[in-house]
Amino acid sequence: MDNSKIARPRLERMLNGMPLKMQNKVTQVLENISLVAEIRDPKVGISMLPSAYRGLWQKKGKSEDGVLMKSGHPVHFDLNYGSDFPEMYDLYRRAVANQWDGEWQLDWSTQVDPMNPEVPILGSTPFIPFDDLEAEGIKLSAREKQELTYHFSAWMLSQFMHGEQGALYASAQCTESVKWVDAKLYGATQVMDEGRHLEVFLRYLETKLERMYKVNDNLFVIIDDLLTDSRWDIKFLGMQIMVEGLALGAFSTMYNQTGEPLLKNLLRYVIQDEARHVHYGVLALREHFTKNLSGTELREREDWAFEVAMLMRNRFFAHEIYDEWFAHKLSRATWNRLMSESPAMTKFRSIMFQRLVPNLQYIGLLSPRMESYYEKAGLMAYVGGKNASELTEQDLLRDNDKLAEQAMKDARNAA
Template sequence: MATMKYALPVEQTGWKVADNSGEVHFTWDYDKSREKLLHLYDKGKRRQWDAQVRIDWDLAVDFTNPLGTPEDGVPIYGSRIWEKMNQKEREEVKYHLSSWQFSQFLHGEQGALICASKIVQNVPDIDSKYYAATQVMDEARHVEVYSTYLKKLGLAYPINPSLRSILDDVISDSRWDITYLGMQVLIEGLALAAFGLIRTFSTNELATSLTAYVMQDEARHVAFGRNALKDYYPQLTEAEREEREEFCAEAIMIMRDRFLAHEVWDNLNVDTKEAVDFVTNSEGQIAFRSLLFMRIVPVLRDIGLFGKKMRDTFEKIGVMGFASIDLDEVMAEDEQFADDIDKRRISDIEDAITAGQD
């Protein structure tokens, strides 16, 4: 069996994120359930899948360009560094960037697995506990998907420091709504947008299909977080809501920097300062980083965390335009895309069987 190979010594990252077990909340009310949330729980039960069966792991990986993205999609494309590189060095950059990006998805999914299990413990209502239990299974599957992919790719990166610091804050807070807000809204919202870009622009079938399948589950998670918080936040005081906005604003600024990929440049012996300066200021990369917020902005508006602090932060990073996105519509697309891949696969298999019989 293939094993994980890290590009950098992972021991330095440490094994422990914050340790705060918080409160465990039992409920004795087994009757009170909200229809919307129960509906998502039922869907979660029905839509379980096996990553080893649904994904065709025999599909090839192109090690010179794992995502099959065009050259101008490489963050340092057009820089002096890029111009000086030969073909082999450019392929190396694409390989490492893909590995780095998927490694962050992997570690983020492990964070989601831990958060979902924490929610089972600390959320007060039985319907939320039911639902979170299906999410624990979903997130375990996502960890399995990304780790299988990275082993096939042959290279992984340790967790990015920005992602780690947000995970630390989210996991060390014992309030259940902060777990939802940090994990389902912020970390997963950002990941969903990045997945969406891969699903749209990648020409590699393995990368596209595994991303689409994970997104189908994530659409349910975000819908759940949204519904639960939408019920809860109007019950809080203005000051309590402001505290949540403060937390989101800070996390958003940290997350934006996560995509500068410091570790990759360091590891490839590229001038890190020059690369980061280029990525920070390149128009294409600024546009790319703002797209990463297209799922977060409308959710925060929807759950009622959209006071001055939040709006100022979004204005500052130029992503206010996403506030008008129709979330139900994009989530329905996330569901449909994966089903379409399944249909295509089934019809390919049927065609192959028919051809064999002929």
């Protein structure tokens, strides 16, 4: 008999007997413990523990204005200057040809009213499960629902912005540590891309939404872990495949949902760049993972990728929104369940992972050993999809335009 199935009702009964504030504190501690305890590979657990401690227990991302992260990665200075990676050089030329300027190519004179339902920041499908909240006794007026949707939009875009700052630093580190000159040339274009992304998300939050949220704890753990890891391929895997791959799905979801023209155009430019960034990652890592690593090293990277995928999935419980709106009305455990089961959030996670899983498969990190873990997490459905080397920027934008058009039709039909 599964002892966890017996223990869970007992725990729920114990929590229900506590004041709500204490319930939430206990639930949060148990979440943090379970997150670390579920890491199967001891090496992965040990390597991630300092970042988990800083992010989940010390909450460095929320308690300080800046965090010092010591990286200590080796720098590869090439003295041969040979052009020995033609695919990477082609990607570099594409990146140079598609640079853009957020100051001049985005219309910042656009008036944005996040409370205007006629021009929604997010579409008609609510990410917040309003009906389920009402079933729990929390009734919101139409005005409150609109305001909560506005805050959730600001929360999502804030996490995008924090991720872009992490990507800026990680791409600079990758450019230093990668060994191919062609990859260094491309890496330099990505550093510029990430700086521009940070600029435009920050400007949109400050001048249009006038609201910003602190970095999510799970996202902070991932950024801290990959920036402080000395291994170049872990930096590539963490940023180029995991964070950038999932971000591509997240950006696409918001692009398909939004009716606000400035944000839609901003996301269109960002998606174009992100497609190249993930392509960069699969080019750099495929041969390295399939030919240069020992079995033990490869298994460690397989486990690391899976644990980061779970962290990223849990990131979208939006605890920052919960703390602001519902911590005094609803238990954290109930909020987690409602957000897990929300149709919009389920679809959101689906789009995110449909971009990630084929890339993990392509670079050799989805071995038969890992399939049961991805199956249990509900992610095997995305195996066999197109990986980043098979998708151009134009492919992604064309697919997103089709999805956005369908979302608008659905919204009109619902109205």
